[in-house]
Amino acid sequence: MSSINLWYATRATGIVALVLLSATVTLGILTAGRARSALPAFARADIHRRISALTVVFLAIHVVTSVVDSYVHIRWSTIVVPFTSSYHSFWLALGTIGVDLFLAVAISSALRQHISARSWRVLHWLAYLSWPVAVAHSLGMGTDTELDWVLGLVALCITSVVVATAWRIWESARATSRLPETLNTPRRSIRARLGAATASQGARS
Amino acid sequence: MTTLEAPPTTLRLVEDAPGRTPTTLAAHRRRHGAPPLSQIATAPGRARLLGEIERSGLTGRGGGGFPSFAKLRLAQSSRRPGVLVVNAMEGEPASMKDRFLVTHSPHLVLDGAEIAAAVVGSARIVLCVPDEAHGLAPVLETALKERSIAGEPTTRFEIRPLPGRYVAGEESALVAGVAGKRPLPSFRPDKSVPLTLARRPAIVHNVETLANLALIARHGSVWFRRLGVSAAPGTRLVTISGSVQRPGVVEVVTGTAIAEILELARPLGPLQAVLVGGYGGSWIPRSDISTPYAPQELHEIGASMGAGVLVALGTSSCGIAETARIACFMATESAGQCGPCLFGLPAIAEDLQTIVHGEGDRRTLDRLLSRCGFIAGRGACRLPDGVVRLVQSALRVFSADLEAHLGGLGCAADVRPRTGRGGKRP
């Protein structure tokens, strides 16, 4: 099936997915840190989850329309297996990798209650990798990058994530350690650090 | 039920002058006779024995004080053969009685384990010992070998060394350790649901409880109740330490006055106070040391038997400083699973240290009391509860020294703590 509409859909949902992904990541960074806002933490976490669910939807439409559109030959397997298409193979592969990483994050979060806290945290950190990969894919594919407003949108996405990350790094460097003073015998310090990390803001990253 | 003549001494669990080597199987059989295996071989026999245990009023000697027959009956009600976990961990640093009992009377403990296992239908008996250099594993290995040579079945037994942390002796932590997981307590809102080990019910008993069980099975509940008080019959092993000439373990009749028990260890001088129960117990003032050592009487003065520990505090020590030291130690023993304990215990230890160093004021004391209220009852195990109880009792009993410290004055004693040997672990 080939139709110009499929191509428009792919491009549009791609942009929307990138914006939503950036919003998800930004919110995730801000929620994990101790940002004080009128919105309570559980609501921030809830919105973060809902936006990521929306991202899944737009991402799904984006990849499905790109495969179904026979104008360019992209196989179904390319959705999750990188470097299997000859069309813009490198940048497309980045998109595939981005999907893989994002799926790992999304599925592990959906099954959060059933996996260990540590596994969830490790997998969730993959989000920090999936986002730049998605940005690189978007810019590298080059489909609409000559449009100023698209570039502007991408720049906004990048800015929001970078600023949020910078704030988080600054905030955690500044925050006093929650580890109690008396826990400073060698055996305790490592375990207590792990314990305190799961107990305090570390767990929310 | 054959009833042998009770030995003319009140010592049941240990010999009159326990030697340095463990009692051999032969000597054990000479003293106590053969275990009543015929009685536990049949279901009606086991039911009768369970009834005897109920009538004996035996309660757990590991600190919980739970009626032993109830625990056994709970495990018996399950249809699958369970696992008997024998608790010799003795996580309480001020306690040595369990190690003493196993070292001197291993066969009494093993008899009790076999009998309990038969009553609940356990196919497996796991002897849990601390993995530090206390030599309990070799003693038990030798005892099992003796029994094996004598033709007695020992295949059900296994010895499991586990890390000897304070919380590792807690029942759910112990079962987790045996299962190969980290020996840390789990949240058990409903204690009537038995613990499980590989999908089989697991029942945990302290070694002293089992030793008593072995004797009740032989001599009956009437004999058992001859010593002690009616609400708490039998004898107890007590570890005495602190400001005494002869620290160690003694076996006493429940209900003996605390002062009389302490006399066995020969206090070094006039006492200021006594720590009853262990590091998670409470202080009692000198004026209460004639109290009988029995659950109800201790409860009335705000104490409990706990792990069977009495630590004598002389007049030249500072009770607040000792408590601060104990609180610091207990803070490091936190499993680190529950926020209020992990953060709360070091906080109150710090408050106590501040007070001891003369840098505290009313605000520090108020904060300490408030924190105590926010820590007790909010953990998965009773470690934080014990520390809070200890601290609250110290503030009551040593109120004069407390006032002195708060006022920036020196207390009546030298502030350098002298209780114990610095805890069991470095």
Next chain:
Amino acid sequence: MRIALDPVACDGFGYCVEILPEVLSFDEWGFPVVFEGEVPDKLLGAARQAVRFCPRRALALQPAKGR
């Protein structure tokens, strides 16, 4: 009905306190305290939400213990 809190599972996220401040509050270390024994009927919906939102599944709604 009452809120039962598993202290081992709890990691101090605090969403429950935000959703149900009439029953839970923070201690000084950021961990939730159940200070109200009985959840009022009109708050049962919020209580169920608090139970659902907990990332560690540390909360449960149970029949109040008879005293």
